[in-house]
Amino acid sequence: MVLSVAPNxxxxxxxISHSKLANGMEVVVIPDRRTPVVTHMVWYRVGSADEPxxxxxxxxxxxxxxxxxxxxxxxxxxxxxxxTLGGQENAFTSSDYTGYFQRVTRDRLKMVMxxxxxxxxxLKLTDDAVLPERNVVLEEQNSRxxxxxxxxxxxxxxxxxxxxxxxxxxxxxxxHEIEKLDRKDAIDFYNRWYTPNNAILVVAGDVTADExxxxxxxxxxxxxxxxxxxxxxxxxxxxxRSVRTVTFADPRVTQPSLQxxxxxxxxxxxxxxxxxxxxxxxxxxxxxxxxxLYSKRVIEKPMATSIGAWYQGxxxxxxxxxxxxxxxxDVTLKDLEEAMDSVIAEVAENGVNNDELERAKxxxxxDVVYAQDSQATMARWYGGALTTGLTVDHLKTWPxxxxxxxxEQVRDAAKTWLDKRRSVTGYLVKEHAKPQERRS
Numbered sequence: 001m002v003l004s005v006a007p008n009x010x011x012x013x014x015x016i017s018h019s020k021l022a023n024g025m026e027v028v029v030i031p032d033r034r035t036p037v038v039t040h041m042v043w044y045r046v047g048s049a050d051e052p053x054x055x056x057x058x059x060x061x062x063x064x065x066x067x068x069x070x071x072x073x074x075x076x077x078x079x080x081x082x083x084t085l086g087g088q089e090n091a092f093t094s095s096d097y098t099g100y101f102q103r104v105t106r107d108r109l110k111m112v113m114x115x116x117x118x119x120x121x122x123l124k125l126t127d128d129a130v131l132p133e134r135n136v137v138l139e140e141q142n143s144r145x146x147x148x149x150x151x152x153x154x155x156x157x158x159x160x161x162x163x164x165x166x167x168x169x170x171x172x173x174x175x176h177e178i179e180k181l182d183r184k185d186a187i188d189f190y191n192r193w194y195t196p197n198n199a200i201l202v203v204a205g206d207v208t209a210d211e212x213x214x215x216x217x218x219x220x221x222x223x224x225x226x227x228x229x230x231x232x233x234x235x236x237x238x239x240x241r242s243v244r245t246v247t248f249a250d251p252r253v254t255q256p257s258l259q260x261x262x263x264x265x266x267x268x269x270x271x272x273x274x275x276x277x278x279x280x281x282x283x284x285x286x287x288x289x290x291x292x293l294y295s296k297r298v299i300e301k302p303m304a305t306s307i308g309a310w311y312q313g314x315x316x317x318x319x320x321x322x323x324x325x326x327x328x329x330d331v332t333l334k335d336l337e338e339a340m341d342s343v344i345a346e347v348a349e350n351g352v353n354n355d356e357l358e359r360a361k362x363x364x365x366x367d368v369v370y371a372q373d374s375q376a377t378m379a380r381w382y383g384g385a386l387t388t389g390l391t392v393d394h395l396k397t398w399p400x401x402x403x404x405x406x407x408e409q410v411r412d413a414a415k416t417w418l419d420k421r422r423s424v425t426g427y428l429v430k431e432h433a434k435p436q437e438r439r440s
Contacts, residue, residue, distance in 0.1 A: 014372070016382070017209035018392045021221045024197025026386065029212045030204035030378050038205030039375040040102045040112050042120070043383040045200070046193040047096040048173070049166040049316070050232055057173015058181055058189050060093040061137055065186050066100065067091075068129045070122035075129065078115045087112075095167050096316045097387035103376065106206045113219040120194055121223055123187075130183040138179065141172050149250040149428055154259065156246045157426040158320075161261050164235045165317060197225040202383045204375040237263060237318055244424045249431035255305075256333050259324040260425040264417045266315035268389035275313050276401045277409040278321060278417065282311035283360035284352050284410065285344070286323060290359065293323070296343050303331045303339050316388045321417060333427055344418050351411030365399045 017029040048059045069075030087104040102112045145151045162168030203212045267275040286293045286309025293307045307325040327336040371377045
């Protein structure tokens with residue numbers, strides 16, 4: 001999931017409240033009084049990049065197991081109650097965080113808080129619950145990755161890009177390690193990270209800050225911390241000096257494609273203005289039909305059927321900037337790659353013009369303003385930001401910082417960070433069956 005933009009507080013945005021309970025749990029309230037509905041989220045500052053060596057996938061596996069029930073609320077009861085009330089629920093795991101989500105009418109907010117607070121401390125796991133769920137996760141890995149050549153290539157590219165950092169391993173985990181995860185692994189991870197002083201409550205909807213704070217004190221506030229949470233110390237990347245390529249061949253591939261990831265700063269560790277410049281650069285380079293890559297290589301000189309760029313600004317540590325393309329049937333991958341490189345080089349050398357710069361800024365800020373219409377989006381912005389080293393103020397001021405990005409900053413971002421020596425390029429190609437030997 002990409003969380004790289006923020007609501008424009010200055011443009012009549014909601015008044016965000018950010019506080020902390022005595023036990024260390026943070027509370028964020030985003031008022032939206034239009035309908036009597038609330039979005040309730042609990043975020044934990046832990047993701048796949050925090051897993052012990054050899055236990056890849058445990059963060060995501062535990063996310064599944066959190067629905068197996070407690071002594072007070074047996075497996076399925078929480079979900080059944082929500083369904084009966086017409087509510088919604090979901091959960092998600094990333095490299096940096098794990099989150100749990102419910103959407104209910106405002107009068108049910110205390111109820112979902114009580115359920116969520118109960119499973120923050122009361123999770124009960126047996127082998128009879130854990131082992132079948134492990135099979136569910138393995139099947140999920142099979143359908144999402146193993147049977148998807150493009151996803152498999154993406155996994156290989158990411159592993160090659162991060163030489164030392166745990167961002168190199170997939171969120172779902174490596175299959176051979178998932179197969180060995182057990183109840184003890186899950187309980188140990190739960191006890192280490194699922195504690196109120198490592199959690200953030202985000203509530204968006206028809207509520208006031210005082211109402212949410214009172215309910216939070218009554219439910220989550222009673223939970224004592226059971227682990228000391230220090231800084232998340234992760235191995236960092238060395239200087240990258242070599243161009244790397246990965247080729248994945250599969251007989252199921254019908255159309256070859258390429259994808260490239262560059263190692264770049266995130267919003268959390270970038271210098272002032274750097275992350276915003278990368279955001280604008282991704283918009284100019286490869287977002288939409290007016291982007292450089294699309295106009296140059298789909299319209300003016302047709303070489304690709306799809307092409308684009310993206311920037312994953314929301315991350316605790318250094319992150320990825322990506323470009324991708326699918327060639328026309330009469331164009332080779334090599335020719336398309338060279339053509340894409342020439343567009344990137346042009347931006348790095350000559351920069352961008354004022355028209356495309358302003359168009360990119362307008363689009364980014366407009367997307368933010370329109371997105372304020374969604375409670376869930378707002379809640380995800382703030383939860384994602386706070387779990388990746390950012391602050392509420394960082395989000396509030398994001399549009400203003402984007403507006404200040406200069407053509408020189410965009411050019412410098414391209415020249416500095418879109419260096420192929422900082423990248424891995426992946427090629428997806430069709431694997432042809434080897435001819436069988438003739439037998440006499």
